[in-house]
Amino acid sequence: MITTSCRVPVPFVDDYIPCEEDIFDHVTEYTGIYPGDLDPTASTKYLTSMKTTYKRIRYLVDAGCIFVGHGLKNDFDMLNIVVPVEQVVDTVHLFQLPNRRLLSLKFLAWYFLDKIIHVGTHDPTEDATTALELFQRYREFEALNNIPEVLCQLYKEAQANQWRVPRQL
Structure with a gap:
């Protein structure tokens, strides 16, 4: 799922691209793709070609849109597309201390948004929405000029929880 914020930040590119090869394991837990989702005769998803998706994204890049995601x-x-660094807001890097490990979207959502995501299987729309919410939180921290403190506290909490969302009681 790709999210962009030309004017109003909303997730809107949710393309499914079927492949020619047989798929033996969809790894649904991580991809959110179930058997049949990429089958043109059975899918309820928006199926399109790699070329069509490329053209859509290329248009958005050329229009100067900012892409937000994780x-x-x-x-x-x-x-196989290059997006200028100034048009990419990637929460995986926004919430990273220099030379430290990357934190999962799931952990960041729990820590900053008090939100539990990825219950069951992966949902790209949920990921895109969560990334937008995290970006808005980051901008709040930026306005308060306290990003270094916020990130230090984040990493202390992450390490204390072994980099995972604590179990919910």
Whole structure:
């Protein structure tokens, strides 16, 4: 799921691209893709070609849109598209201390938004919405000029919880 904020930040690109090869394991827990989702005769998803998705994203890049998400490099690499760094807001890097490990979207959502995500399977729309909410929180910290303190506290909490969301009682 790719989110962009040309004017009103909302997730709106949710393309599913079928592949020619047989898929033996959809890894649904991480992808959110179920058997049949990529089958043109059975899918309820918006199926499109890699070329069509590439053209849509290329248009948004050329229009100067800002892309907001978590781990966007993977999405852009898959499409073989280069997006100027000034048009990418990646929460995986916004909430990272220099030379420290990357934190999961799930942990960041729990810590900053008091929100539990990825219950059951992965949902790209939930991820995109969560990344937008995290970006808005980051901007709040930026306005208060306290990002270094916030990130230090974040990493203390993450390490204390072994980099995972604590179990809910």
